[in-house]
Amino acid sequence: MPGFRRVVAAISGVMLLWGCGPQPRPTAGQSAGTDSSKAHGTAFDEASWRPLLEKDIPPDSLGASIRRGLYLIRFTNESLPQNVPSNLRCVSCHLNDGTKVEAAPLTGSHARFPKYMGRTGAVIDLAERVNYCFTRSLAGYAIPKTSREMQDILAYIAFISKGVPVGYKLKGADGLISTPDTLDGDGGRGEQVFKAKCQVCHGANGEGAVPPAPALWGPRSYSIGASMARRERAASFIKHNMPFNDPGSLTLQEAFDLSTFINSHPRPDSPGKEKDYPAGGAAADTPYDTFGHKAFDPPPRLFPHPNAKGTAEVPAPASIRKSK
Numbered sequence: 633m634p635g636f637r638r639v640v641a642a643i644s645g646v647m648l649l650w651g652c653g654p655q656p657r658p659t660a661g662q663s664a665g666t667d668s669s670k671a672h673g674t675a676f677d678e679a680s681w682r683p684l685l686e687k688d689i690p691p692d693s694l695g696a697s698i699r700r701g702l703y704l705i706r707f708t709n710e711s712l713p714q715n716v717p718s719n720l721r722c723v724s725c726h727l728n729d730g731t732k733v734e735a736a737p738l739t740g741s742h743a744r745f746p747k748y749m750g751r752t753g754a755v756i757d758l759a760e761r762v763n764y765c766f767t768r769s770l771a772g773y774a775i776p777k778t779s780r781e782m783q784d785i786l787a788y789i790a791f792i793s794k795g796v797p798v799g800y801k802l803k804g805a806d807g808l809i810s811t812p813d814t815l816d817g818d819g820g821r822g823e824q825v826f827k828a829k830c831q832v833c834h835g836a837n838g839e840g841a842v843p844p845a846p847a848l849w850g851p852r853s854y855s856i857g858a859s860m861a862r863r864e865r866a867a868s869f870i871k872h873n874m875p876f877n878d879p880g881s882l883t884l885q886e887a888f889d890l891s892t893f894i895n896s897h898p899r900p901d902s903p904g905k906e907k908d909y910p911a912g913g914a915a916a917d918t919p920y921d922t923f924g925h926k927a928f929d930p931p932p933r934l935f936p937h938p939n940a941k942g943t944a945e946v947p948a949p950a951s952i953r954k955s956k
C-alpha cells in the first residue's frame with residue numbers, strides 16, 4: 633500500500649517538526665522528560681496500558697532474545713550459577729515476571745533510565761542497574777554489559793515496557809511502595825509470626841525449604857547491600873506480597889516485626905558498601921556504615937563474599953577525562 637505509506641510518512645514528518653520545536657527549559661529540581669504523559673503530542677493512558685505477556689513474544693530473532701531474557705529472570709541462579717551463589721531469582725522479588733506493581737515492577741524501567749542513583753552518586757544506565765541487583769540482591773557478580781545474557785535481559789525489560797513514553801513514571805516506578813516510615817519493629821513478635829505463617833515455605837532456618845521459596849537469611853540469601861536488607865523496604869515487600877498464598881493479610885506492624893526478625897540474621901557481605909552514597913543522604917535504615925551514616929540495626933555477622941576483590945562491585949561509570 634504505497635499510498636498509505638506516503639500518508640503515514642507525511643504525518644510522521646509533521647510529528648517530527650512538532651517534536652523539534654523549542655522545548656521549555658527545566659527549572660531547578662525538575663529534570664527534563666519526567667512525567668511526560670503527553671510525549672510528542674500523544675496522550676499516554678496509564679489506566680488502560682498493559683505490559684505485553686509471554687504469549688505476545690514475536691516469533692523472530694528479537695522474540696528469541698526476549699524469551700531468553702524472560703527465562704533468565706525466572707531461573708537466574710539455575711541458568712547463571714557462576715554469577716549467582718544465592719538461591720534467588722530476579723522473580724523472587726520482581727514478582728509475576730517483573731510485572732507486579734507492588735513488587736518493584738520492571739515494567740517501564742526501559743523508559744526510566746539512564747537515571748541518577750544516590751547510592752552510586754552517578755547517572756547510570758539500565759544495564760548497570762541490572763548489575764546492582766546481580767551483585768547486591770542476588771549477592772553475586774556483575775555480568776558483562778556486552779554479554780548475550782545482558783542483552784537478553786534488557787530485551788525482555790524493553791518488551792514489558794513497550795508503549796511507555798520515555799521518562800514516564802508508571803505506578804510503582806520508584807521501587808517498593810513507601811510505607812509510613814516508623815521503623816518500629818519487634819524481632820521477638822516477628823519470630824512468632826514467622827513460625828506461624830512463613831516457615832512452612834521458607835524453612836525453620838530461613839534457608840528457602842520449599843522451592844521456589846528462596847532464602848531469607850544465611851549464606852544463600854540477599855546481601856547486606858540489597859534494598860531488602862533495609863527494614864522499611866522489606867516490610868513493604870512483605871506487607872504487599874507475603875505470605876505468598878495470602879498476600880495482604882498481615883498488618884503493617886506484623887510486616888515490620890517480620891522484617892526486623894529476618895534482617896537480624898547473618899547474611900552475605902557486599903564488598904564496597906562503605907563507598908555508597910558518596911554525596912551523603914543514605915536512608916535512615918541503611919544497615920551499614922557509609923558516608924555520614926551510622927549502621928541501623930546491622931546483622932550480627934556477615935558471610936564474606938566468595939570473591940571480595942572480584943567483580944562484586946559495580947563502580948560508578950568511569951570518566952574518559954584523566955584526572956591528574
Ligand code: HEC
Binds near residue numbers: 721722726758766785
Ligand atoms: C532480593 C530481592 C531482589 C532480587 C532478587 C532482584 N531485585 Fe531488582 N530490585 C529489588 C528492589 C527492592 C528494587 C527497587 C529498589 C527499592 O525499592 O529501593 C529493585 C530494582 C531493580 C531495577 C530498577 C527498576 C527501576 O525502574 O527503577 C531493575 C532494573 C532490577 N531491579 C532488575 C533486577 C534483575 C534483572 C534481577 C535479577 C538479575 C533483580 N533485579 C533481582 C529487589 C530485587
Ligand code: HEC
Binds near residue numbers: 724
Ligand atoms: C506458600 C509459600 C510461601 C509462604 C507461606 C511465604 N512465602 Fe515468601 N516467598 C515465597 C515464594 C515462592 C517467593 C518467591 C516468589 C516467586 O518465585 O514467584 C517468596 C519470596 C519472599 C521474599 C523475597 C525474596 C527473598 O528471599 O528475600 C521475602 C522477603 C519473603 N518471601 C518473606 C516471606 C514472609 C515474611 C512470609 C510470612 C509472612 C512468607 N514469605 C511466606 C513463598 C512463600
